[in-house]
Structure formats: structure tokens, C-alpha cells
Amino acid sequence: MAIPEQIARDIVDPKAYADWKRSHDAFAWLRKNAPLDVAQLDGFDPFWVVTRHADILNVERQNDLFHNEDRSATLTNIETDKKVREMMGGSPNLLRSLVQMDNPDHMQYRRLTQAWFMPQNLRKLEDRIREIARGFIDKMAAKGTECDFARDVAFLYPLHVIMEVLGVPEIDEPRMLKLTQELFGAQDPEVNRSGKEVSDTDTGLANIQATVADFFSYFVEMTEDRRRNPRDDVASVIANGAVYGQPLGHLEAMSYYIIAAxxxxxxxxxxxxxxxxxxxxxxxxxxxxxxxxxLIPSMVEESIRWETPVKHFMRTATADTEVAGKQIKKNDWLFLAYPSGNRDEDVFEDPYSFKIDRSPNKHVAFGYGAHVCLGQHLARMEMRVLWEELLPRLKSVELNGTPTRVQANFVSGPKSVPIRFQMS
Incomplete structure (x- = not known):
């Protein structure tokens, strides 16, 4: 059977992810009644919705059978797909980062920066990351007893860390934050480029294009600088890197910067x-x-499972195959529902409870297999360090108003988390 229309709508509607309960209820219904089935919605090509943990892993581990690049790597409607292909000379993707690559290219491009993000290299950065964390906690303490933890700390601290690793000067961080929020929050009127509801393909695509163009112009300048004056930063690796003995192409280099940033x-x-x-x-x-x-490291893992910031990626079958007893045809499109995998009752006991000591915690928030998140070790370290510095000083915390979430079906999370707190 095809997935009921309302359930399918709740999977694609950005507002359902801002509501959170709506998207989680839809996924819970699917896991129980149609764990791997086809969503058919007006304006979209049909796509399989993969909701169970085991099935997500099964698709993710077979990179030759399920491709990232053949069709859009994120859910897109028919009209947008057509326009992107016209603009990109047939490619369904506006960017060509690691996310939109398959082997052998994926492996070659990933290798360029992989060493930078391995635990042994990151250990050298820990003292500096701790210093940055303390700085933000001091700013939080200076606010007295109230702040918006999302806007005042959570958005800015990881931004500062990655910009330092990348080589972006601190003065440009607000610009990078704004562009990132415009890109990932393109469906949210409060953060997108136009500042209003996006109801048609042209406006939505124009917003994203303008944001991508701004990123490109920034990183073109940075590339020229790093070629003249290479430094010990990731921007220099991208600017001076070679794949197959050739410098990176313009689209690939710009996409690499954008995904890192x-x-x-x-x-x-x-x-x-x-x-x-x-x-x-x-x-x-x-x-x-x-x-x-x-318990901080296990709390970090639980918070990654709990929030699951990347809501989906798409894969395209390269041949007829079978997943969980269902016949998948060549060129079929699959929606990997990570928040659903991370609430799978067969894997996680009491999945709707936030348990800081949950063990084991085999969440799929970073993906799996060849496309597992390149920055996962940095992300874990940043979060661990922040909590190690904040918790000894944080005597009490409670919500001070109603938190809100970003409207987005690809990457999203809290938009505002107002809190009342006491620091020692």
C-alpha cells in the first residue's frame, strides 16, 4: 500500500519538524504500519520512506547499490529538480560536495581533509576549544540569570570553532552564521533570505541560489589568498589540494568550503x-x-540521538534490489528518515525518554558506512568540552518561555531556547 497522504505530508512539510511531535508521530505510525513504503504526493516523484534503524543501515552500507549523486541528495519537488538540472547542465544538485558524490570521487575528495578531522589531530585542538568554550560560558554568566541558550551560546560556540579550523576570521563569523541559517532554513520565513513564507519554487530556489552565490564569492577570495599565502588551516588544504593529480574544480572547491562551513x-x-x-x-x-x-560522553551521544539534526538524505537505487522484502527498482528514490531510525522501538528502549546514561546507544544521526559524517569526532569533542566547562558552574536551569524550532525538513533544530539559570 502507498503511505496515506497526510502521513506523507507530515514527512515533507517543514512545519512538521518545527512542531516535532507531528513529524515523530508520522514516523512512529510508519514504523508500525508501513516501515518501508512509497510516498506519493502531488508535485513530487514517488519515493520510498525508510523508517527502521536496520533498513537505514542496510541502505547506507551499500554505497555502490544506493547512490547519492544520480538524483538530488535531498528531497526536492519535480519543478525544483527540473530548474536545478537546467542550471547545472543536467546535474540534480546545486553543489558538489562529499554529500553529493559517489565513489571513486567521494573517497578521493574525502581523503583530502580526512586527517584534519581524525581524533589524533583533534587532540591538538582541545586546549584551544576549551578556551573558546570558557569564553562563551563567561558571556552567558555575564548575562545574569536569563539568556537564550540557542542564540547566545549554542549557535555561536561551534561556529567559532569550525571557523577557526577552516581559517575564517572572527569578524566574518556573523556573515557565515547568517548564510548557514539561510541555506538550511530556506523554508522558514524567520531565517530565510526573503523573510517570508516561500510558497513557490521560483522564490525558494532564488533564495538558495543567492545564498550559495554569496558563499562562492567569499570563498573565491579566500582561495586566492590561501594559494598566495598557505596557512595551517582547512581552507589552505582545499585551495591547494589536488584530486587525480589536478587542482579541485571550481564547483567542487566551493562546495567543499560550504559543507565545511x-x-x-x-x-x-x-x-x-x-x-x-x-x-x-x-x-x-x-x-x-x-x-x-x-556521564557527559554518554549524555552527548543521547543528545545527538534525541535531536538528530539531519532529518534525511536521499539515495537512488542503481539496480533492481530488495530491502526488507520490498522490491526496489533501478532509479527508485529512497528517503532515509534518521529521526525515525533514532526512535526505533526495536533498537532503543523507551525511545521517547531522554536518558543521559543510555547504553548501548547505536544512533544513526551521523549516518553510516562510507558517508558517515566527516566531522563527527570534532562535534563530539566540542560538545564534551562545553559540558565539562559549563556543568560545574551551572547550579540550576529551567525554561523561561517556550522554545521554538526551525521549519526545515533537511537540517533543523531549536531556533530559540529561553532559559533561567544560576551560575556559581
Missing amino acids: TAGHDTTSNTTAGALWALAENQDQFRKLKDDLS
Whole structure:
């Protein structure tokens, strides 16, 4: 059977992710009644919705059978797809980053910066990251007893870290934050480029194009600078890198910068904001964590599962195959529903409870297999360090108003988390 229309709408509607309960209810219904089935909606090509943890892993581990690049790597409607292909000479993707690549290109491009993001290299950065974290906690303390944790801390701290790793000067960080929010929040009138509801393809696409063009112009300048004056930063690696013995193409280089600059902080910001929101709502968990700071690493894992900032990626079948007893045809499109996988009752006991000591916690928030998130170790380190510095000083915390979420069906999380707190 095809997925009921209202359930399918709740999967694609950005507002359902701002509501959170709506999207989670839809996924829960699917796991129970139609764990792998086809969504058919006006304006969209039909697509399979993969909701179970095991099936997501099954698709993710078979990179030759399920491609990222053949069709759009994110859910897009027919009209947008057509326009993007016209603009991009047949390609369904506006960018060509690691996310939109398959092997052998994916492996070659990933190798360029992989060493930068490995734990042994990141250990050298830990002292500096701790210094940055302390700076933001001091600013939070200076606000007295109230702040918006999302806007005042969670958005800015990971941004500062990744911009330093990338090599973007601090003065340009507000610009990078704004462009990132415009890109990922293109469906949200409060953060998108136009500042209004986007009801038609032309406006939505024009907003994203303008944002991407701004990123390109910034990073073209940076590339020229790093070619003249290479430094010990990721921008210099991209600017001077070679793949197959040739410098990176313009689209590939610009896309590399954008994925590093945006995914490098937004997902961590979402998780950090979501973690404090969850702790404020679950005082027993907050007290448990305060009493035993050795639980911080497992709390970080639980907050990643809980928030799951990347809501989906799309894959395209390269041949007829079978997943969970269903016949998938060549060129079929699959929607990997990560928030659903991370609430799968067969894998997670009591999945709708925030448990800081959850173990095991085999969440799929970073993806799996060849496309597993390149920055996962940096993200974990940033969050661990922030909580190690904040929790000993944070005596109490509670919500001070109603938190809100971004309207977006690709990458999203809290928009505002107003809190009342006491620091020691």
C-alpha cells in the first residue's frame, strides 16, 4: 500500500519538524504500519520512506547499490529538480560536495581533509576549544540569570570553532552564521533570505541560489589568498589540494568550503541547544549529570540521538534490489528518515525518554558506512568540552518561555531556547 497522504505530508512539510511531535508521530505510525513504503504526493516523484534503524543501515552500507549523486541528495519537488538540472547542465544538485558524490570521487575528495578531522589531530585542538568554550560560558554568566541558550551560546560556540579550523576570521563569523541559517532554513520565513513564507519554487530556489552565490564569492577570495599565502588551516588544504593529480574544480572547491562551513557548526549547534532544552525539561537527568560528570560522553551521544539534526538524505537505487522484502527498482528514490531510525522501538528502549546514561546507544544521526559524517569526532569533542566547562558552574536551569524550532525538513533544530539559570 502507498503511505496515506497526510502521513506523507507530515514527512515533507517543514512545519512538521518545527512542531516535532507531528513529524515523530508520522514516523512512529510508519514504523508500525508501513516501515518501508512509497510516498506519493502531488508535485513530487514517488519515493520510498525508510523508517527502521536496520533498513537505514542496510541502505547506507551499500554505497555502490544506493547512490547519492544520480538524483538530488535531498528531497526536492519535480519543478525544483527540473530548474536545478537546467542550471547545472543536467546535474540534480546545486553543489558538489562529499554529500553529493559517489565513489571513486567521494573517497578521493574525502581523503583530502580526512586527517584534519581524525581524533589524533583533534587532540591538538582541545586546549584551544576549551578556551573558546570558557569564553562563551563567561558571556552567558555575564548575562545574569536569563539568556537564550540557542542564540547566545549554542549557535555561536561551534561556529567559532569550525571557523577557526577552516581559517575564517572572527569578524566574518556573523556573515557565515547568517548564510548557514539561510541555506538550511530556506523554508522558514524567520531565517530565510526573503523573510517570508516561500510558497513557490521560483522564490525558494532564488533564495538558495543567492545564498550559495554569496558563499562562492567569499570563498573565491579566500582561495586566492590561501594559494598566495598557505596557512595551517582547512581552507589552505582545499585551495591547494589536488584530486587525480589536478587542482579541485571550481564547483567542487566551493562546495567543499560550504559543507565545511555550514555542516561544521549547524548540526552541533542544534544538538547543543537541544541538549540543554532536554536537561531543563528533565530535572532528574540534570541532577544525575551534575552528580556524575563522567556521564557527559554518554549524555552527548543521547543528545545527538534525541535531536538528530539531519532529518534525511536521499539515495537512488542503481539496480533492481530488495530491502526488507520490498522490491526496489533501478532509479527508485529512497528517503532515509534518521529521526525515525533514532526512535526505533526495536533498537532503543523507551525511545521517547531522554536518558543521559543510555547504553548501548547505536544512533544513526551521523549516518553510516562510507558517508558517515566527516566531522563527527570534532562535534563530539566540542560538545564534551562545553559540558565539562559549563556543568560545574551551572547550579540550576529551567525554561523561561517556550522554545521554538526551525521549519526545515533537511537540517533543523531549536531556533530559540529561553532559559533561567544560576551560575556559581
